[in-house]
Amino acid sequence: MAAILETKGIEKSYSSPHGKLHVLRGIDMRLEQGEMMFITGRSGSGKSTLLHLLGLLDTCDKGQLFFAGENVTKLNDRKTCKLRNGSIGFLFQFYNLLPELTVLENVTLPGLIGKRKKVTQRAKELLEQVELVERMKHFPHQLSGGEQQRVGLVRALINEPALVLCDEPTGNLDEESSEMVMRLIRRLNKERKQTFCIVTHDEIIAREGNSKLHLRSGVLHSPAA
Ligand SMILES: Nc1ncnc2c1ncn2[C@@H]1O[C@H](COP(=O)(O)OP(=O)(O)OP(=O)(O)O)[C@@H](O)[C@H]1O
Ligand SMILES: [Mg+2]
Numbered sequence: 001m002a003a004i005l006e007t008k009g010i011e012k013s014y015s016s017p018h019g020k021l022h023v024l025r026g027i028d029m030r031l032e033q034g035e036m037m038f039i040t041g042r043s044g045s046g047k048s049t050l051l052h053l054l055g056l057l058d059t060c061d062k063g064q065l066f067f068a069g070e071n072v073t074k075l076n077d078r079k080t081c082k083l084r085n086g087s088i089g090f091l092f093q094f095y096n097l098l099p100e101l102t103v104l105e106n107v108t109l110p111g112l113i114g115k116r117k118k119v120t121q122r123a124k125e126l127l128e129q130v131e132l133v134e135r136m137k138h139f140p141h142q143l144s145g146g147e148q149q150r151v152g153l154v155r156a157l158i159n160e161p162a163l164v165l166c167d168e169p170t171g172n173l174d175e176e177s178s179e180m181v182m183r184l185i186r187r188l189n190k191e192r193k194q195t196f197c198i199v200t201h202d203e204i205i206a207r208e209g210n211s212k213l214h215l216r217s218g219v220l221h222s223p224a225a
Contacts, residue, residue, distance in 0.1 A: 002069030004163055004195050005031040005054060010063035011218075012049055023049050025218030027063065033162070034193040036185070038206040041215030047199040048093055048167055050215065054197065055090045055165045056080050067163075085114045089156035093167035093199075095148040097140040097155075103127070104136045107155045114159050126154040129184050131177075145172040153181060157188065164188075166198045170205060178205060 010027040013020045023046040031037055041047050052058040053065065056072065064073045067083065075083065084090075097106050104123060111119030127133045130150040140148055149172050156164055169185070170178035182205055188194045200206050213220040 001033070002066070003030045004033045004035075004068055005029075005197070006066040007054070008064045008066075010050075010053060010060045010065065012046070012053060012058075012060050022218060024053075024060070027218075027220055029213065029220055031163075031195060031197055033195055034189070035211060036189050036196045036209040037198065038209040038212045039197065039199045039215055039220070040201065040203070040206055040212065041199075043201075045215045046218060047215055051090075051165050051167050051197070051199055055088055056084050057090065085110060086159065087162045089159065089161035089164040091149075091152045091156040091164070091166040091169055093171065095140070095152040097148055097151060099140050102137050102139055103132065103143070103151050106140070106151060107158055110155060111158045116159060119158065122160075123154065123158060126157055126184075127151075130154060130180060146174070146177055149173065150177075150181065153184075157184075160192065161194065163195045163197070166196065168199055168201065170200065170202050178202065182208070 007027050007029050010024055012024040013022045027050060039047055039050070053060050060073070064071060066072065072083065101109065107123045107127065108119045124133060127136060130153065132147060132150055135143060135147060143151065149169065153166070153169055156166065169181055173181060185196055189196055198209070206212055212223050214223055
């Protein structure tokens with residue numbers, strides 16, 4: 001069976017005043033349906049860059065990306081949006097909530113765009129699980145960093161995507177709140193077989209996945225390597 005996500009030789013550079021910055025130098029990875037994968041790496045090693053490529057939020061310079069066996073490296077904008085909205089949830093490292101929308105509006109928006117049913121009910125259930133129902137009518141600037149992070153997670157989950165990409169889902173949370181977030185992720189992974197790829201600095205949460213990779217010098221290493 002095809003992996004839900006597979007990359008072959010992905011490379012990505014940025015231009016900088018000091019010349020070309022080769023952030024990703026050949027990423028080969030395979031994420032199976034139902035897997036929970038953790039990616040660790042030092043600050044600046046390219047974890048967010050990689051996750052953005054996997055989430056079709058950016059394009060690579062070289063290499064190929066396959067989603068459920070389909071080559072999606074060079075999809076047109078319409079197909080990319082459809083795939084992202086329907087099948088990929090993304091929790092941004094810096095949340096990216098829309099400032100003029102309330103919590104409830106922020107998290108239901110992808111569901112309304114995708115014309116999903118029972119979006120509000122599902123949003124409330126998910127907000128309940130991350131203890132944010134009482135903040136439903138708040139605007140992002142009226143939330144703490146950790147609360148915005150949890151709102152970002154609910155938004156990523158609202159369309160029940162097959163693949164959820166999380167950039168530091170517990171980066172701003174205390175131990176108890178981290179456990180609450182991980183409980184939700186674990187449950188969705190187990191019960192709904194949703195696939196998770198999680199970037200983290202948190203060695204404790206990284207212990208529990210099916211697989212763990214470390215990004216160093218632009219390539220992925222298994223921890224033993
Ligand atoms: N748009 C950009 N233009 C130029 N350089 C960039 C751009 N985005 C990222 N970089 C550089 O690419 C490198 C990787 O950045 P990235 O955000 O992927 O790191 P990271 O591993 O997610 O770090 P952190 O753990 O701090 O979040 C960094 O050195 C960064 O300065
Ligand atoms: Mg990052």
